[in-house]
Amino acid sequence: MKPVIALVGRPNVGKSTLFNRLTRSRDALVADLPGLTRDRHYGEGRVGERPFLVIDTGGFEPVAKEGIMYEMAKQTKQAVVEADVVIFIVDGRQGLTPHDKTITDFLRKAGRTVMLVVNKSEGMKYTSVTADFYELGMGDPYVISAAHGDGVADLVDEALNQAEAQRAPESEEEKTARGIKIAIVGRPNVGKSTLVNTLLGEERVIAFDMPGTTRDSIEIPFERDGKHYTLIDTAGIRRRGKVFEAIEKFSVVKTLQSISEANVVLLLLDAQQDISEQDAHIAGFVLESGRALVVGVNKWDGLQSDQRDQIKTDIERKLNFLSFAKFHFISAIKATGIGPLIKSIDSAYAAAMSNLTTPKLTRALIEALEHQQPRRKGSIRPKMRYAHQGGQNPPVVVIHGNALESIEDSYKRYLEKHFRETFSLVGTPLRIEFRSSK
Ligand code: GDP
Ligand code: GDP
8 A cells, every 4th residue: 555645834844845846747648638637735656666645735724723724734634644654844944933843742642653854955054954953852854955856755765664664564465365456436425335335245255354454444355256356445435344334524545545556446426416526536536546447327226318318428528538447337226237347347457457568569559650650840750669568557558769758748649549449458547658768
């Protein structure tokens, strides 16, 4: 499970600057999509091979009793509770303020691992920029410059080490016993817990608890037609004995975590409601994560045909960026449409785990080129030579050649479509990366 890092500190210390540096978009695909709203306070980052989630908590005024400051403090508190490690940022140019002390007290009570970080330290000596902050009693501060990037990679490395140290690692056996890992996500009331109960009511549940899972996470292995699956840490539901019920509060962090833990995400929508901004948000998270995706349009029972047409139009209009995924119209309560839904989960997983050999990919690349060449940029003509597979779940196609940085996004999308069709990659995002030799 990806570790969660929360950025906390009073306004203007540089939290968003650090956030942006940590989450700098890796994926042009998402940035290009029209009308895709993204929650700027949650992001994914990566240092080397190590992925993590980061939360920017906005300004923190722990004393406020109401209004926007109070709301922000509430959100900060939730973020702190959900984080593995809190990065507490102070401003090295302003020095210590009373406000920093209030935040320190709050963090101490929260009982989380906290790293004290002095920002804006570029061009300053360690001893002089940190001197003020020993008073907070949080040990040796880390120093960074979020704006220039100094010390940021080391800081995150250390934060991830600390997060890892708090978690029990998973063994290979545990990994294989889990089969396809499925996360069911969706806003409150779309029918997630109903679907889980239906699924498990139909299926043989092997065991409820897996060893080594973190606090309040639920892992539900089940078998269907001889195949193994695990519902992983499905956000927004909890167990009550043998049945599952909805949690009232929606947690973005839990949703992001379950998405990043899964092989396949099952996004549930409510056919009896309009597609909301929150649906689009969650869908955006899934897309950005690169996980395979199947969409269940739930509560299909009891709808008139004009209502059905209406929701289909609404989906096409608002979630058109999910066209790579299969949509299923189901009823969790009446248990209709479940079999085909699971079949799509299987095939989305298979597509996500495809093995695409270099000869096959290169042949597909040449075909694409024969059909349409990338545009010349000034006197530069990008030259693509061959392609190899750089990863699975999502499949990554790495294209080698010269001057590839001048290739336009529209051409990249054309290539993506071509590879997707050639290899029948339904249900999984596909990433294209260019690697130019000098
Ligand atoms: P936030 O309110 O905590 O999210 O702070 P911001 O990220 O918006 O930064 C507040 C101000 O500090 C902005 O003007 C930034 O450009 C500036 N800032 C952020 N990081 C650094 C840094 O490392 N060095 C310097 N000199 N300024 C910085
Ligand atoms: P969750 O918050 O996403 O876990 O949603 P729940 O599973 O708690 O369901 C919310 C409400 O929708 C409950 O009243 C369910 O009975 C109802 N519901 C769930 N699935 C269906 C369905 O397939 N059809 C209809 N008509 N109602 C459903």
